[in-house]
Amino acid sequence: MYEMHFAVPMAGAVLNTINTRLDAANVATILKHSEAKVFFVDCQCVRLARDALKHLIDDNAPLPLVVIIDDIDAPTGIRLGELEYEQLIAKGDPMCPPTPLYDEWDPIALNYTSGTTSAPKGVVYSHRGAFLSTLSLLLQWEVGSEPVYLWSLPMFHCNGWTFTWGMAARGGANVCIRATTARDMYRAIADHRVTHMCCAPIVFNILLEATPAERRPLAAPVRVLTGGAPPPAPLLEKIERLGFRVTHAYGLTEATGPALVCEWREEWNRRPVEEQARLKARQGISVLTLADVDVKDLQTMQSIPRDGKSLGEIVLRGSSIMKGYYKNRDATDAAFRDGWFLTGDVGVIHPDGYVEIKDRSKDVIISGGENISSVEVETILYRHPMVLEAAVVAMPHPHWGETPCAFLKLKKDCEQGSIEEEDIISYCRNSMSRFMVPKKVVFMEELPKTSTGKIQKFQLRQMARGLKATDRDRTPQGGAAPQGKPQVVYVNGNNGHGQPEAQEQVLAMSRL
């Protein structure tokens, strides 16, 4: 995937990295919507890819050319059709000049987000936007020359927050791991003298919960850029004590990853610890290549006062904001107003110019660093033959941060007790990506509603705060449990240790 970040644009094509935690139906939807021409599949994702291709066949959709990327250090021989990546590369002409780019606004990447509505939306990045984001994130995070970067953040998340390109720009080394287990991360950090890593705050838990055998001391501080949710102060304190230096950023797929960074001011080091944590939990100031960030009253499009109290919606403007949603003019139009991108997040501006989120966009649940659209989960629940009404909200979760909690009203003719919580969870497991599955289902006689009949989600959120998850799934990475032993792959050719599992069979296209 790292090589593709350069090869695909150089070939004049658009890169569409796919979240490997999605289920086959979702992957098929993306392949169809993006009209993908070539489908590169890592040898550990063959089952998911095969199932997705089956969906395409069922729908009579055109099939992309499939290229399997086998493990170069421990070849599996797995194929899905004729083509294998390294063999294909070997046939190429190394002197072939890259396709020239005539318009810097041309698309470079397409990243699907479940976002806030049920249909996945394809966020289009321009070469210009990706370039500017890359530069500004290197600057804001102060990435010096020759960093050693641990890929604890998947590259399919906004092109690795642009650090795919950024590491090349700084002459960095890329340390790739198959799974974000404590053992693999500590080993990679120690073996390769990692200097930088990005991750969701949940990775802090993984690092902190490591057993003594898994843990390795840090030879030097490791700089960590984190986003998704502000890391709670006690977590920050614990992880920094281990030698990690945390920077907090805020962004979204539509902004090419981080758009605000809570840039630390030296004078804050003299403040009390609790105040420091409060300052660090703020979303921060605009990255340098974003033209502008503001918090506005959407009714009037006026800026709210910089008093740290007045609420408004966080809006962004600049070249690193997406070009739009691919083939979705309505959603694109709805996302912008007067040239500003509307984040959907509600916040304040402090007198020092730092932005702080006060209320996240209501229908997004962030679980283990992945965005889950409550609307998407509800849509699938509504398809269940016994469900009359469904509302999904975030429920606090000690491990995942948040997890979806579903409130259901059953159809009249369904007898009470004829369906159990586990039945719904099991139905969801078969119908959606595993990380989206509600970990708690509550049946209600009536869902709380406004006088106009709108479900009052804030009441459900209050209820969810007092509930506990029923489904105790703690599989790392949701549905995409590591297939095979953890493996370290180092771009300079250092060998890993793992072997893809035998259960991944050699499958020819004809068997689909």
Next chain:
Amino acid sequence: MYEMHFAVPMAGAVLNTINTRLDAANVATILKHSEAKVFFVDCQCVRLARDALKHLIDDNAPLPLVVIIDDIDAPTGIRLGELEYEQLIAKGDPMCPPTPLYDEWDPIALNYTSGTTSAPKGVVYSHRGAFLSTLSLLLQWEVGSEPVYLWSLPMFHCNGWTFTWGMAARGGANVCIRATTARDMYRAIADHRVTHMCCAPIVFNILLEATPAERRPLAAPVRVLTGGAPPPAPLLEKIERLGFRVTHAYGLTEATGPALVCEWREEWNRRPVEEQARLKARQGISVLTLADVDVKDLQTMQSIPRDGKSLGEIVLRGSSIMKGYYKNRDATDAAFRDGWFLTGDVGVIHPDGYVEIKDRSKDVIISGGENISSVEVETILYRHPMVLEAAVVAMPHPHWGETPCAFLKLKKDCEQGSIEEEDIISYCRNSMSRFMVPKKVVFMEELPKTSTGKIQKFQLRQMARGLKATDRDRTPQGGAAPQGKPQVVYVNGNNGHGQPEAQEQVLAMSRL
């Protein structure tokens, strides 16, 4: 001048900083050519400005509006017309919105270079080019958050190599000094805990030659970006021993300052010291926002092999290259070929991609960090009533690096001995900026020429290598000797100590 870097673009105008080391005739030429509307004059430059305005009056050229910038800490009361900067600012509307920029290719700055021909050329920077250069220089030099920057490089040199804007982008503090004397620089570094500074290699000499009384120990390493000429290995070694960490860059006004930086690779720390100096003296690799650097055979426009031996001309391409020379289509056309900017410098590319200059553009003499056009000096010498032929070449100089050496053939009717070397030097002092004045003049019966009559400068250069300067001028900054005691001005309001000299009289416009 620092404030002007923001105020002028925000007013929708173009900033034209003028080298204060130029003489009044040169300043007048620039004011005329640029069609300057407003002329901001520091209270220490009133005499130069007044003389320049006299030239404009003599030429019946339109006069710009003059605004004197008085010293805020120690007001002099000096005026040149009605307007004083701080009083003007006080009348402004602080809520006035900046003029919107509709085209990022619009000009932001105009910088005159004596360059390689006698007429000063106005190099035009776009907003886009300045923005990109600013970001890439911050990145390449690894300027972190909240730097403390010492202005040992004048802001009129390519807008301070874009660090005027760069310091704002990183939340830096600007430490401004009136003169680059050892005492002032050491004091500023110690008092303000300077982290970064830029300078010509000559400043290393000033720092090294400081008396024990002038010297102050460095509390922490100071990062120095230097350019103009590669610093010799022994000088590098000495200055680094004092705690300065030197990065070597190569650039030119037309490239918005540094275009190549000799980015250090960690593995080079394990090489022998002499090899390290050799590696560091190379001009380096392209800054990130330059699209491309290459070394080409100008006959064929083919890239030369990357063997560290084959010679070609260094050519540059990208957004941070100037838009062109203002009102000079011919010079602009001559400066570009196939979209490449021709630097005039001859170099090689090493197998690792690092560029090294082997032969500088022949007619430029770099003296104390200032470019001197040999053609410009020759043009003035030719105007002397007794000079028949003149050729000016670089002569090595222990303090200035290089200095101009003039070879003259006198007119036939001039008796041998009727004119002395000092007469020519004295004539030059009255006719050109002081830093351009030849420090050695040689009279010859015949200048060496080719069969077609072209003066063979390489022969003169060989001769010059064996000569010694006659004029022992070691005035800091060439002609612009510090007017009054050295003064430290700190942007946050810390007071300096100096007083502009009484000799700077209050002059009304009517007295011009």
